[in-house]
Amino acid sequence: MSRNIIVFDTTLRDGEQVPGAKLNVQQKLEVAQQLKRLNVDIIEAGFPASSAGDFEAVQQIARTVGDTVSVTALARAVKSDIDAVYESVKIAQNPLIHIVLGTSNIHVEKKFNRSKDAVLQMGVDAVQYAKTLLPNVQYSTEDASRSDFEYLWATIEAVVKAGATMINVPDTVGYAVPEEFGDLIRRINERLKNLNDKVVLSVHCHNDLGLATANTLSAVKNGAEKVEVTINGLGERAGNASLEEVVMALKVRENHFGCSTGIRTEELHRASRLVSLLTGLDVQVNKAITGENAFAHSSGIHQDGLLKDKNVYEIMSPQEVGAESMELILTARSGRHAFRNAVEKMGFEAGDGEAFEQLFRQFLALADAKKEVYDHDVFYLVTNHRTVSMSGKELYELESFQVVSNDKLPTATVQLKRGSQTLTDSAVGDGPIDALYSVIKSLVGLDVTLKDYKINSLSRGKEAIGRVNIRLEYEGKTYSGRAMDTDIIKASAQAFLNGINAAVLDVVPA
Numbered sequence: 001m002s003r004n005i006i007v008f009d010t011t012l013r014d015g016e017q018v019p020g021a022k023l024n025v026q027q028k029l030e031v032a033q034q035l036k037r038l039n040v041d042i043i044e045a046g047f048p049a050s051s052a053g054d055f056e057a058v059q060q061i062a063r064t065v066g067d068t069v070s071v072t073a074l075a076r077a078v079k080s081d082i083d084a085v086y087e088s089v090k091i092a093q094n095p096l097i098h099i100v101l102g103t104s105n106i107h108v109e110k111k112f113n114r115s116k117d118a119v120l121q122m123g124v125d126a127v128q129y130a131k132t133l134l135p136n137v138q139y140s141t142e143d144a145s146r147s148d149f150e151y152l153w154a155t156i157e158a159v160v161k162a163g164a165t166m167i168n169v170p171d172t173v174g175y176a177v178p179e180e181f182g183d184l185i186r187r188i189n190e191r192l193k194n195l196n197d198k199v200v201l202s203v204h205c206h207n208d209l210g211l212a213t214a215n216t217l218s219a220v221k222n223g224a225e226k227v228e229v230t231i232n233g234l235g236e237r238a239g240n241a242s243l244e245e246v247v248m249a250l251k252v253r254e255n256h257f258g259c260s261t262g263i264r265t266e267e268l269h270r271a272s273r274l275v276s277l278l279t280g281l282d283v284q285v286n287k288a289i290t291g292e293n294a295f296a297h298s299s300g301i302h303q304d305g306l307l308k309d310k311n312v313y314e315i316m317s318p319q320e321v322g323a324e325s326m327e328l329i330l331t332a333r334s335g336r337h338a339f340r341n342a343v344e345k346m347g348f349e350a351g352d353g354e355a356f357e358q359l360f361r362q363f364l365a366l367a368d369a370k371k372e373v374y375d376h377d378v379f380y381l382v383t384n385h386r387t388v389s390m391s392g393k394e395l396y397e398l399e400s401f402q403v404v405s406n407d408k409l410p411t412a413t414v415q416l417k418r419g420s421q422t423l424t425d426s427a428v429g430d431g432p433i434d435a436l437y438s439v440i441k442s443l444v445g446l447d448v449t450l451k452d453y454k455i456n457s458l459s460r461g462k463e464a465i466g467r468v469n470i471r472l473e474y475e476g477k478t479y480s481g482r483a484m485d486t487d488i489i490k491a492s493a494q495a496f497l498n499g500i501n502a503a504v505l506d507v508v509p510a
Helices: 026-040 053-064 079-089 105-112 115-130 149-162 176-193 212-222 244-252 265-279 302-308 337-344 353-370 375-391 431-446 487-508
Strands: 008-009 042-044 070-076 096-102 139-142 164-170 200-205 225-227 395-405 411-418 423-426 449-458 467-472 475-487
Touching: 008 200, 008 244, 008 265, 026 042, 026 053, 026 265, 053 070, 053 079, 070 079, 079 096, 079 115, 079 423, 096 105, 096 115, 096 353, 096 487, 115 139, 115 149, 139 149, 149 164, 164 176, 164 225, 176 200, 176 212, 200 212, 212 225, 212 244, 225 244, 265 337, 337 353, 337 375, 353 375, 395 431, 395 487, 411 431, 431 487, 449 487, 467 487, 475 487
Parallel strands: 008 042, 008 225, 042 070, 070 096, 096 139, 139 164, 164 200, 200 225
Antiparallel strands: 395 411, 411 423, 449 467, 467 475
């Protein structure tokens, strides 16, 4: 009989900790809706004690998708953090409090500067308090893979007796290798089942040595009942175990693992694409399951074999992960149904009533101007519409620009609009982009610093599309901006402005 593995997605917490991947509330809701379609069991929606914005995002997610998906958020082993999690997730039908506290010697001695007994008691006290608020509490033994086993077990035993219903064993720094991590889980599982066979055993693996997926699967083979994963493997440093890789490995090799998940695998490609678009972090072309080349075959030998039988070189079909169709090209004659389909295929909620009609009118105006509307146009149409309609703040729009490039005084003139206000100025710079960004900074009056600038070609031919990704820093925080256009100067200006608008939405008073 196949064991069911619980899928805990932490894209919106651990995944969003990647520099430059910061999402606003509306973007987080878009991802949460897609995770619901994907049918994950638990969504870790954020770290609500970290900021008012994160608290609001977690609360909105619990309210929006918490009717069918369990929602949790992270707390340190302190009362205020636990209160923040409770207040933000309690509206969900099946809320969960997630507490994390280190168990390795280096965490106990260097991070907490306390005795092992004192740290263990902190964990027990935290669980006992959390249990007065909610029945379901997960306890994560941070840096478990580098912990002394007997102290690790003493901690697990104590917090289970205090009321923890899930025990999560993280390979926090990606130090473990599959054989030893599997053995660690086997030993914990044997003792845990004797202690309380109702407690769920979970793992959370990082990818510092490229072994996160392998370690997660080894843990499942040795008794883990829950996996903590992220879309596209996003996460701190080298990332986390990839949801799509773990899920498809369990599906394709179910005969080996004897396990399955409830994930709707045909939604995997859609989820990967949505997260990539919203965070601005590309999926490597040879990424397993969702990479652009995951189902591409260039070798003549391979192509010959595939023509005879797809099973010769494919262990799964593109359709199984939702990677079957080419890009849609829309026109003004496409109609509401085709437009709605394009929006929803990208992972967005199209909306109903006047909200959809307003978005459709914007699409028609764009289609009249461009004649042909591509997926990337739909993406920015929807995200810009949602940002403006939900922000409650006046954001900057690019009205016009002119750039003069030469080897003496590259100059840029820009006209912006903010509400009813029109702003115009000029500036010189070391090059055309520097001049462009200098005048925009002057117009908006924010002391932002450009941290990263990247441009890619998304298509070929006469009307090639350039995509610009930027990261900028404002008041110690990092914001990303993205834009696409056949004019790379325009795309550069719009990306910079989108980054500034992200900062405005986050920290600038209305």
